[in-house]
Amino acid sequence: MTGDGSENGADRPRSSPSLRAREEPSESIVFEAACHARRRELCRLLDETETDDLPMSLADAAMALASREQDVPEAAVTNYEWERVYAALYHGHVPKLDELNVVDYDQGSETVAPGEHLTPVVEAISAVRAAVDDAATAETDAADSPDPADSSGR
Template sequence: MTQHHDDDDDTASEVPSDAGTLPAIPEHILELDYVFQSVANSRRRYLLYTLDSNTEWSVTDLAIKIVAWETDTPEQAVSQEEIDRMYASLYHAHIPKLVDERVIEFDKESETIRPGDYAEQVLTALAGAGASLDTRQEIHARREMDDEKF
């Protein structure tokens, strides 16, 4: 048996030293359902990646960026119909989910999102979970919202 030191409560617990045995994990770390629910959908991950590069976004700007990403189209070429459909998806499904999970805050008056209480934790979890699979999406999401040409 080896001693395992738990940084959270400064107590040591005995953990078998068998090669296949994992150390005890503090319960609060296991309570990550909101993290996984927050990042389960690619559109929500996209919203989160944008927050890492800018602290506030309008829903319309996000709708344009996500349509451009999903259709591999320059932002300037995205149709109003596509923007409207994406806006509805974000406004009625994805933003409320992230607000409920306290990952983002939403100002209904200005129709903008900004990081919430758990944004940093969720972004850290994304980075640590091998989010490199989303590298192209992450780079696109963090791109400045300007008139840059693709």
């Protein structure tokens, strides 16, 4: 391992997180962006949002995520729940995703939009979700199948 933490032996100076985020998205960037359910949901929300509706206000993003988390219509989200989601996005998740170039965050207008690395993160999230779904289906199918060694027909 080199002084910059890489294993390829390149003699590069240690890069700051903001410089690292400008490079091609690495596995580490994808994992860091997708490590929390709320970050994954925000990435999916931005990916699913029509271009005309972007950038999205942080308040609207918080409402949409609170609705998804509670599995209720937006009109049924309590102010308390909206505030919890908004605060977590504002103070933690959005700044981190902005640092990783997954979202573009304008703090002045409090809006978020897809960043340069959003697509690879969403693709990784979708691939993991599909793999988990496939594994669960295979496990269910195996549990429902009769045991070929059991000749009693039970």
